[in-house]
Amino acid sequence: MRETVPPFREPTLKGDYRRPDPDAHAGPHEPGLDCTPAASCVEPDQPDGADGADGGARELVLTFSGAWDVASIGRMTARLLHRCAEVGNACAVPGDAPVVHLDLAEVSRLDTAGAQLLCRSAASMAAAGAHVVWHVPDHGQSMLLDRVRAIDISAVPRARRVSPVLGALNAIGASIVEELEQVRSIIGFLGMFLVSLAAAVARPWRLRWVSIVHHMEQTGIQAVPIVALLTFLIGLVTAYMGSEQFTRFGAQVFVVNLIEVSTLRELGVLLTALIVAGRSGSSFTAQIGAMVANEEVDAMRSMGLDPMEVLVIPRVVALVLMLPVLTFIADFMGVLGGGIASWLSLGISPGAFAVRFLEITRLANFVTGLVKAPFFALIIGIVGCFQGFRVTGSAESVGRLTTQAVVESIFLVIVANAGFAILFMSLGV
Amino acid sequence: MTGTPIISLRGIANRFGTVTVHENLDLDVRPGEVLGLIGGSGSGKSVLLRTILGLRRPQAGEVRVLGVDITHSDEAARRAVRRQWGVLFQDGALFSSLSVIENIKVPLREFTNLPPDAMDDVAALKLRMVGLAPEAALKYPSELSGGMRKRAGLARALVMDPAVVFLDEPTAGLDPIGAAAFDALIADLRDALGLTVVMITHDLDSLYAVCDRVAVLAEKRIYAVGTIQELLRVDHPWLREYFTGPRGRVAAGVSGPAGRDAHAGQTPAQGR
Numbered sequence: 209m210r211e212t213v214p215p216f217r218e219p220t221l222k223g224d225y226r227r228p229d230p231d232a233h234a235g236p237h238e239p240g241l242d243c244t245p246a247a248s249c250v251e252p253d254q255p256d257g258a259d260g261a262d263g264g265a266r267e268l269v270l271t272f273s274g275a276w277d278v279a280s281i282g283r284m285t286a287r288l289l290h291r292c293a294e295v296g297n298a299c300a301v302p303g304d305a306p307v308v309h310l311d312l313a314e315v316s317r318l319d320t321a322g323a324q325l326l327c328r329s330a331a332s333m334a335a336a337g338a339h340v341v342w343h344v345p346d347h348g349q350s351m352l353l354d355r356v357r358a359i360d361i362s363a364v365p366r367a368r369r370v371s372p373v374l375g376a377l378n379a380i381g382a383s384i385v386e387e388l389e390q391v392r393s394i395i396g397f398l399g400m401f402l403v404s405l406a407a408a409v410a411r412p413w414r415l416r417w418v419s420i421v422h423h424m425e426q427t428g429i430q431a432v433p434i435v436a437l438l439t440f441l442i443g444l445v446t447a448y449m450g451s452e453q454f455t456r457f458g459a460q461v462f463v464v465n466l467i468e469v470s471t472l473r474e475l476g477v478l479l480t481a482l483i484v485a486g487r488s489g490s491s492f493t494a495q496i497g498a499m500v501a502n503e504e505v506d507a508m509r510s511m512g513l514d515p516m517e518v519l520v521i522p523r524v525v526a527l528v529l530m531l532p533v534l535t536f537i538a539d540f541m542g543v544l545g546g547g548i549a550s551w552l553s554l555g556i557s558p559g560a561f562a563v564r565f566l567e568i569t570r571l572a573n574f575v576t577g578l579v580k581a582p583f584f585a586l587i588i589g590i591v592g593c594f595q596g597f598r599v600t601g602s603a604e605s606v607g608r609l610t611t612q613a614v615v616e617s618i619f620l621v622i623v624a625n626a627g628f629a630i631l632f633m634s635l636g637v
Numbered sequence: 638m639t640g641t642p643i644i645s646l647r648g649i650a651n652r653f654g655t656v657t658v659h660e661n662l663d664l665d666v667r668p669g670e671v672l673g674l675i676g677g678s679g680s681g682k683s684v685l686l687r688t689i690l691g692l693r694r695p696q697a698g699e700v701r702v703l704g705v706d707i708t709h710s711d712e713a714a715r716r717a718v719r720r721q722w723g724v725l726f727q728d729g730a731l732f733s734s735l736s737v738i739e740n741i742k743v744p745l746r747e748f749t750n751l752p753p754d755a756m757d758d759v760a761a762l763k764l765r766m767v768g769l770a771p772e773a774a775l776k777y778p779s780e781l782s783g784g785m786r787k788r789a790g791l792a793r794a795l796v797m798d799p800a801v802v803f804l805d806e807p808t809a810g811l812d813p814i815g816a817a818a819f820d821a822l823i824a825d826l827r828d829a830l831g832l833t834v835v836m837i838t839h840d841l842d843s844l845y846a847v848c849d850r851v852a853v854l855a856e857k858r859i860y861a862v863g864t865i866q867e868l869l870r871v872d873h874p875w876l877r878e879y880f881t882g883p884r885g886r887v888a889a890g891v892s893g894p895a896g897r898d899a900h901a902g903q904t905p906a907q908g909r
Binding site for chain 2: 277278279281282283285286319320321324325328348351352355356359360361363364365366367600601602603604605
């Protein structure tokens with residue numbers, strides 16, 4: 209095992225010339241002891257102290273010992289740099305340039321990190337004006353020092369450490385710019401999609417029906433259980449909550465109106481869109497992203513296949529066809545849940561619920577809900593595919609963009625929903 | 638070159654279900670040497686590497702690295718050994734969410750108490766040592782070419798100044814010039830840092846250029862170990878085909894000193 213503690217002999221800075229003398233440090237170092245300043249060592253004098261004024265060459269002997277390797281130089285770094293600063297001060301005093309001896313005779317292990325630290329210190333002392341003399345008896349160590357010295361790291365850029373405030377501002381600015389750029393390219397993507405779609409519609413036999421049906425199954429049929437269950441539960445909860453409020457006014461029967469408006473007009477389609485965004489939007493990004501990362505999309509292009517036609521159109525078309533169907537199922541299940549809750553909590557029998565429901569239901573509520581579905585499907589499909597194509601090489605970006613696709617499509621669906629609400633209100637539907 | 642082996646494998650057996658990959662496999666790696674590990678596709682080179690690294694527990698046998706029994710010792714002892722080796726995986730296996738310099742700094746952050754500035758210095762030194770351009774420091778792995786990723790992976794493997802470095806096909810996927818430069822780099826680092834290197838390779842040029850000894854994985858064990866000259870005398874159909882096939886002859890021709898003369902002698906003939 210390597211020695212863990214690099215004993216570091218306290219340097220001396222004396223007016224008289226001292227050679228590094230191995231006999232003076234005879235005997236094996238006990239690891240750990242020499243880390244603290246040895247009492248026997250002469251404490252360095254201040255350069256402007258009495259000894260420094262003796263005249264003649266000022267000499268400093270730094271004796272290194274123990275293991276100077278990456279695992280153990282950590283605690284020595286500050287100490288050595290402190291010595292460098294002292295030498296710098298000594299140089300600032302008028303007189304002969306100080307001579308610094310670096311004695312490595314007792315270094316048991318030196319690695320590149322240790323060598324680099326020594327070279328850096330020596331360079332800084334030399335830059336301050338000191339005359340640095342190396343004493344490296346070991347041939348291997350001296351070769352290593354030469355090697356490390358020969359490598360110039362000044363050109364390697366450092367990651368700048370910025371203040372947290374500036375960093376936060378910078379991040380906000382960068383994300384705004386990125387979002388704006390994304391809005392632009394997503395509109396471009398939508399345009400490309402519509403052009404490809406128009407070309408495909410003009411020649412319907414060119415549409416990939418097998419692929420469309422496959423995706424209809426993936427995004428539509430397989431989503432039925434989860435959509436049905438969740439909207440059923442939401443309908444149930446809405447009716448329970450509503451019945452509690454309406455009972456206070458003795459207007460229990462209006463629970464049916466609540467269910468009708470909330471489910472048909474808003475909740476059915478919105479919940480379905482959110483579930484599909486999480487389920488299918490993310491899988492579009494992951495599928496296309498993995499293909500991009502694996503160069504499959506490039507292979508496709510090089511064969512003369514249009515990824516838009518092969519990958520995007522079937523997915524988006526399938527989703528546009530299936531989301532209204534899922535919405536219809538969601539509406540049905542929501543109303544069913546609401547009916548059951550009304551029956552259980554208010555005693556409105558299924559027959560009475562049905563009569564009342566048919567009496568008050570306006571077709572407009574049902575249609576306004578359903579008409580939004582294809583638009584939401586378009587948003588989810590386009591965002592999901594678009595993010596998939598933004599994948600670059602790494603597997604990490606697939607994960608990141610999948611998350612982004614889900615967040616973005618949910619956001620856009622809710623924004624679009626608000627837009628529809630305003631539109632329908634001003635149209636008076 | 639002599640002394641107690643730095644890595645020793647005894648009686649290793651690896652099986653996947655009913656398929657036996659290794660049976661009674663022995664191998665010694667001497668300190669300070671570059672050992673090449675060759676073998677046909679599917680002969681279990683990578684499995685053997687994973688076994689040495691302790692990523693796979695063999696069904697039988699013992700792996701000792703730096704005196705520690707990897708297969709049977711406790712986690713603390715294994716962790717101590719892991720800090721003394723570096724591994725370059727086939728495509729670098731860089732962490733894709735970190736820049737090159739941050740990748741190189743990962744072991745420093747985890748295992749040392751260096752001040753941040755010193756960490757930057759050590760990482761920058763390793764970056765330059767493996768021949769990467771300074772501008773590569775802040776790039777992310779996805780922005781690098783395959784060769785640069787390998788170099789960055791090597792820098793990360795070397796950052797703790799390990800005693801042993803394992804390289805999995807270091808020159809695969811590099812152009813011949815890049816591969817030759819990588820070979821030179823490995824030889825250079827071996828000389829400068831006193832590294833022991835174990836490299837899996839298919840590259841005959843690498844074998845001739847840097848490997849002190851070559852271990853041949855065939856018939857579920859290390860069939861032969863020795864210098865290339867020694868291996869040429871081994872009578873095994875795969876080995877004979879390997880070294881004296883068209884590619885083997887070319888590699889021997891340009892790398893061996895005798896071969897270079899022969900090559901020079903042939904040049905006018907080719908020109909005619």
